[in-house]
Amino acid sequence: MIVVLMLTLGALASDFAIVGATVLPVSSPPIENGTVIVRNGKIAAVGLAVPVPEGIETIDASGQFLMPGIIDVHSHMGVYPWPSASAHGDGNEATAPITARVQAADSVHVSDPAFERARAGGVTTIQVLPGSANLVGGESAILKLRPSRTLSGMRFEGAPRGIKMACGENPKRVYGSDIDGPQTRMGNLAYMRSAFQAALDHREARASHRDKPPRDANLATLLDVLDGKVRVHVHCYRHDDIEGIFRLMDEFGVQVASIQHALEAYKVRDLIHEHGAGIATWADWWGFKMEAFDGIPHNAALVKSAGAPVAIHSDSSNEVQRLNVQAAKTLRYGMSEADALVTITLDPARLLGIEQRVGSLEAGKDADLALFTGHPLDIYSLNAATWIDGELVYERSKEGTPDARP
Amino acid sequence: MPVHDWSRRGFLGAGCALGLLPSRALGSATQSWSNAVLVMPDGSTLNGGLRIRDGRIEAVGPEVTGGEDLGGAWIVPGFTDAGCRLGLVEVGMEKSTHDMSAGENQALDARVIDGFNPRSQLLPVARVNGITTILLNPASDGMIPGQAALMRTVGERLGEAIIEAPAGLCMNLGRAASGNDGPNSRIGVMRAWRQFFDEHKKPEGKKKSKGGKSKENEGEGAAVVAKQLRDGEMLALIRANRADDIERALGLVAEYELRAALVGCIEGHLLADAIAEANVPVILGPLDAQPSNFQHPHAKYENAALLHAAGVKLSFRSGDAHGVRKLPTLAGLAVAHGLPWSAAIQALTVNPMDLFGQPLMGRLSEGAEATFFVVEGDPLQPRHAVTSVYVQGKSTSMQTRHTRLFDQFKELW
Numbered sequence: 001m002i003v004v005l006m007l008t009l010g011a012l013a014s015d016f017a018i019v020g021a022t023v024l025p026v027s028s029p030p031i032e033n034g035t036v037i038v039r040n041g042k043i044a045a046v047g048l049a050v051p052v053p054e055g056i057e058t059i060d061a062s063g064q065f066l067m068p069g070i071i072d073v074h075s076h077m078g079v080y081p082w083p084s085a086s087a088h089g090d091g092n093e094a095t096a097p098i099t100a101r102v103q104a105a106d107s108v109h110v111s112d113p114a115f116e117r118a119r120a121g122g123v124t125t126i127q128v129l130p131g132s133a134n135l136v137g138g139e140s141a142i143l144k145l146r147p148s149r150t151l152s153g154m155r156f157e158g159a160p161r162g163i164k165m166a167c168g169e170n171p172k173r174v175y176g177s178d179i180d181g182p183q184t185r186m187g188n189l190a191y192m193r194s195a196f197q198a199a200l201d202h203r204e205a206r207a208s209h210r211d212k213p214p215r216d217a218n219l220a221t222l223l224d225v226l227d228g229k230v231r232v233h234v235h236c237y238r239h240d241d242i243e244g245i246f247r248l249m250d251e252f253g254v255q256v257a258s259i260q261h262a263l264e265a266y267k268v269r270d271l272i273h274e275h276g277a278g279i280a281t282w283a284d285w286w287g288f289k290m291e292a293f294d295g296i297p298h299n300a301a302l303v304k305s306a307g308a309p310v311a312i313h314s315d316s317s318n319e320v321q322r323l324n325v326q327a328a329k330t331l332r333y334g335m336s337e338a339d340a341l342v343t344i345t346l347d348p349a350r351l352l353g354i355e356q357r358v359g360s361l362e363a364g365k366d367a368d369l370a371l372f373t374g375h376p377l378d379i380y381s382l383n384a385a386t387w388i389d390g391e392l393v394y395e396r397s398k399e400g401t402p403d404a405r406p
Numbered sequence: 407m408p409v410h411d412w413s414r415r416g417f418l419g420a421g422c423a424l425g426l427l428p429s430r431a432l433g434s435a436t437q438s439w440s441n442a443v444l445v446m447p448d449g450s451t452l453n454g455g456l457r458i459r460d461g462r463i464e465a466v467g468p469e470v471t472g473g474e475d476l477g478g479a480w481i482v483p484g485f486t487d488a489g490c491r492l493g494l495v496e497v498g499m500e501k502s503t504h505d506m507s508a509g510e511n512q513a514l515d516a517r518v519i520d521g522f523n524p525r526s527q528l529l530p531v532a533r534v535n536g537i538t539t540i541l542l543n544p545a546s547d548g549m550i551p552g553q554a555a556l557m558r559t560v561g562e563r564l565g566e567a568i569i570e571a572p573a574g575l576c577m578n579l580g581r582a583a584s585g586n587d588g589p590n591s592r593i594g595v596m597r598a599w600r601q602f603f604d605e606h607k608k609p610e611g612k613k614k615s616k617g618g619k620s621k622e623n624e625g626e627g628a629a630v631v632a633k634q635l636r637d638g639e640m641l642a643l644i645r646a647n648r649a650d651d652i653e654r655a656l657g658l659v660a661e662y663e664l665r666a667a668l669v670g671c672i673e674g675h676l677l678a679d680a681i682a683e684a685n686v687p688v689i690l691g692p693l694d695a696q697p698s699n700f701q702h703p704h705a706k707y708e709n710a711a712l713l714h715a716a717g718v719k720l721s722f723r724s725g726d727a728h729g730v731r732k733l734p735t736l737a738g739l740a741v742a743h744g745l746p747w748s749a750a751i752q753a754l755t756v757n758p759m760d761l762f763g764q765p766l767m768g769r770l771s772e773g774a775e776a777t778f779f780v781v782e783g784d785p786l787q788p789r790h791a792v793t794s795v796y797v798q799g800k801s802t803s804m805q806t807r808h809t810r811l812f813d814q815f816k817e818l819w
Contacts, residue, residue: 082696084698269818290499296812302816
């Protein structure tokens with residue numbers, strides 16, 4: 001009794017319970033007619049017969065499906081904001097092959113209307129990456145899609161740093177006509193090797209008492225990568241490019257967190273698992289360039305079967321709105337229903353190193369929730385409501401009305 | 407069927423149109439399937455079976471029994487992508503694999519079939535997802551990208567793939583019309599369109615118009631196409647996306663009495679009543695168009711539902727090549743956003759076939775061509791796999807570049 005009384009007294013106006021829905025915790029089996037209790041922005045309880053504390057708002061979601069907020073590990077929202085215009089191209093600092101010092105956060109247009117459309121699709125966390133023009137493109141920004149006037153209002157506090165690297169066709173195309181290159185795949189890797197070596201030499205020189213070189217922001221960031229302080233996400237398609245990246249990174253003892261796009265990952269899925277990396281890929285994109293010509297729709301399921309984390313990413317301000325549909329496309333190519341949901345929740349959280357905070361419905365995690373009108377892997381289901389940190393940030397029923405969130 | 411000009415159509419088009427070339431060997435034996443869910447021409451479903459003979463449907467409905475028991479799987483008429491570039495491009499960023507347009511702003515007599523590669527590896531990928539028919543269009547740059555063609559996604563010879571060529575003339579309004587050195591604004595584009603139609607005006611009475619060559623860059627072929635267009639023999643496929651461009655397109659259709667379809671029509675929902683009133687069918691797509699740029703800031707998922715509700719007849723297009731297989735899922739998305747399921751199915755089957763003058767295609771009905779696919783369930787659900795595809799009564803290969811790679815790497819070696 002005393003406990004109940006205390007709970008009642010301690011209830012915040014923002015606390016609530018969602019009852020009646022089929023709850024898809026992702027980290028455990030579905031719960032029909034489950035209850036999720038949210039207190040102070042966190043998930044307080046998830047279960048079948050969880051008592052709802054007195055005095056908190058109860059949302060009846062009977063017939064609907066509640067899942068963790070969707071996570072997209074590869075977004076360019078904000079850095080290529082809508083409306084697409086020549087003045088809005090802020091995603092590639094294509095001035096040199098190594099631009100480790102730049103930060104996507106410094107390009108993000110906080111008012112990009114695409115953020116709102118992604119929230120409408122149940123997306124709650126994204127990693128905004130610089131583009132793939134550069135071998136080292138710069139640091140990523142991990143954001144929660146809170147409606148906000150400020151970048152700081154969108155930051156995922158406490159998320160590890162991430163950096164974007166790229167190999168294969170894009171860097172050699174962008175710099176192929178420059179006298180210094182890189183012009184080739186071997187040039188790509190040689191360039192990266194030289195950059196990491198230069199960072200180590202720089203540290204050594206800075207440690208000496210005489211002739212200290214000036215600080216260098218590029219090299220400082222690369223040293224953070226070498227020291228394991230930054231999670232490495234490498235844009236890479238072809239299987240031998242993936243192998244080459246591991247060969248290079250192993251030379252420097254760098255752990256790769258994820259291979260991005262990874263259309264030929266299925267050919268070297270054992271290497272990916274052994275390295276301890278995961279992949280982020282599309283369900284069905286292929287053929288848009290040579291290194292995408294061997295992309296097959298079985299890729300995600302095959303890599304998952306090898307034991308590596310697999311995220312379905314969007315790389316698109318359009319498809320991010322329907323990552324649940326993209327995940328559904330993997331079902332017919334060998335993915336289980338449970339694993340398909342993991343590709344847009346827990347595995348992307350693992351790739352970003354935020355799986356203790358988000359990616360599943362578990363007590364203690366952030367209350368990032370997506371409520372779907374039907375099973376999220378059904379094409380006819382729509383996201384009805386989205387919560388971030390326990391705050392209602394999207395309601396489909398309010399669309400087009402004055403009550404809609406900005 | 408347009409009155410064909412033999413000398414200009416060339417042997418392929420003419421042969422095909424009149425059935426002179428041996429087409430695909432038609433399945434001759436009688437074959438039947440039962441215990442299936444049938445998708446009917448009105449967009450309804452029915453439990454029953456299908457019997458085919460000599461490449462045509464002999465019977466369809468609950469009374470058909472025997473043959474292969476499908477155990478509740480669905481039989482669906484082959485889907486049509488009413489606007490795509492299959493066979494015109496193999497690898498997106500490799501220009502050496504592109505044959506997508508004539509490269510001129512007004513290419514009236516450019517034929518898309520001249521760029522089509524029937525052995526493209528992209529075709530089977532579309533077909534094994536149930537897309538058996540396509541309207542092949544040139545890339546959309548320029549005022550007149552050229553002549554579209556109705557094709558099958560089977561065959562290794564052009565003659566097997568072509569159903570009807572030309573099937574219409576691709577025309578552009580809006581900024582796309584500026585491509586290939588065209589007028590650099592809407593003002594210039596509309597001026598050029600008026601000049602074009604005025605130069606190809608209908609002759610008064612029986613008087614022949616003098617001077618066949620109206621423009622230096624047009625050969626005789628162009629004059630013939632222009633005549634077909636103004637006589638209504640050639641379907642005008644007018645691409646317009648921003649609402650004001652759609653209004654201008656409707657204006658051209660009315661003023662010059664064109665037989666037309668609107669293509670794209672991303673902001674069509676803003677003018678749904680006017681489009682319905684003009685009785686112009688719409689080839690809609692891409693269905694996931696976003697308010698992402700200044701050419702269609704009012705794009706919304708409900709576009710298909712709103713146009714249908716106003717009474718507009720819809721077909722769907724992907725506008726894609728590698729992504730043609732996404733079309734059924736995108737149609738499902740339109741359903742999620744309010745389009746009746748039956749209307750989505752019709753937009754993928756009977757509607758485009760009616761538009762292109764093929765009343766015996768795209769439907770499970772007696773006497774119609776036996777072109778259909780078998781799928782695990784509702785064909786708009788991404789989880790349902792297509793298990794077999796029949797074209798003109800003949801089973802087609804389910805092997806693709808993708809299945810071959812899967813087979814090669816399903817076990818690591």
